[in-house]
């Protein structure tokens with residue numbers, strides 16, 4: 001137990017916020033989580049928990065719960081327009097020390113584990129933050145104003161805490177000239193262990209088996225500016241980009257166009273010179289988003305563990321703890337951010353030559 005209990009407000013009960021809430025509550029701190037959604041959801045796009053993040057969920061006794069919710073995916077197979085295999089790659093780094101779990105199931109497992117030790121306020125959001133040298137005054141859209149020792153923005157790519165404390169997101173968010181869209185389908189795929197992907201230059205169509213209900217994903221390069229909250233504009237762009245695409249793209253795009261519960265956003269990278277302003281700090285995608293190309297979920301969990309350890313080590317000196325958190329965790333996120341261009345060219349080559357080169361390299365690697 002630390003010699004000073006901190007009162008910490010976490011904005012966002014997702015992966016980063018859920019993990020931090022668990023770890024801080026275990027350390028005896030007073031934790032409040034404000035989450036914009038109305039409650040805990042399940043399913044969502046599958047994300048990985050591996051490496052140091054797996055050690056963290058193991059410490060939290062969540063491995064068997066996550067294994068129950070996990071997909072069975074083992075490989076990614078690139079196909080031609082007739083669905084024939086062109087090349088493939090393994091998706092697992094370790095056979096027994098990693099899981100791929102729908103994003104909301106991972107958040108739910110973390111949030112449920114934290115519930116006894118933290119105060120969760122759903123369907124609310126921070127409205128204003130006013131910090132002085134000793135604490136942070138916060139007003140909410142619904143709840144009464146309150147004062148905390150520390151505010152953590154774990155509220156994702158379009159973080160409200162980042163906007164309120166650091167300035168507009170356009171200062172920190174780099175649009176990588178790509179979009180990602182997903183939609184859930186009804187009928188299970190033949191193989192639960194295989195993600196199928198079809199490439200045209202600058203546009204990938206993927207079918208992920210999920211945990212029963214598959215997910216169609218579209219990743220494409222485009223210079224057209226679309227507001228990701230404008231569903232009609234998103235659908236118009238998808239129709240233009242995938243109009244002549246091969247394989248099962250027409251049927252999958254039609255499913256996307258007919259659905260109301262879809263995901264669409266830019267592929268963006270978040271970079272800030274510092275994650276901390278006084279007694280406000282950022283965690284997870286809010287601090288260092290790598291979108292779908294770089295272990296964002298594992299990074300969020302690992303960052304939560306580093307932040308909790310730093311605060312436990314010097315609760316009486318929060319600025320020093322935040323400086324240690326940033327110095328240590330930035331080495332992890334910087335490495336992952338450097339890998340984004342490589343991953344994006346591997347999955348979404350911009351040219352036909354790039355697709356051929358990728359497939360040849362993968363076939364060669366398999367023969368070794």
Ligand SMILES: Cc1cc2nc3c(=O)[nH]c(=O)nc-3n(C[C@H](O)[C@H](O)[C@H](O)COP(=O)(O)OP(=O)(O)OC[C@H]3O[C@@H](n4cnc5c(N)ncnc54)[C@H](O)[C@@H]3O)c2cc1C
Pocket residue numbers: 011012013014015016017034035036037045046047048049103124125126154155156157158159160161180182283284285286290291292293294295296297298299300
């Ligand atoms: C299509 C897609 C596929 C991906 N695939 C992978 C993958 O295979 N492997 C991987 O490691 N990563 C993957 N990622 C990235 C991964 O999902 C993120 O890095 C991870 O979710 C980051 O966790 P987070 O908690 O920081 O943010 P989030 O998971 O986005 O959670 C943020 C939380 O904050 C809440 N919130 C937002 N605004 C507010 C507000 N104003 N007030 C209160 N609450 C708020 C949200 O409702 C949410 O609960 C993928 C991402 C996408 C989009």
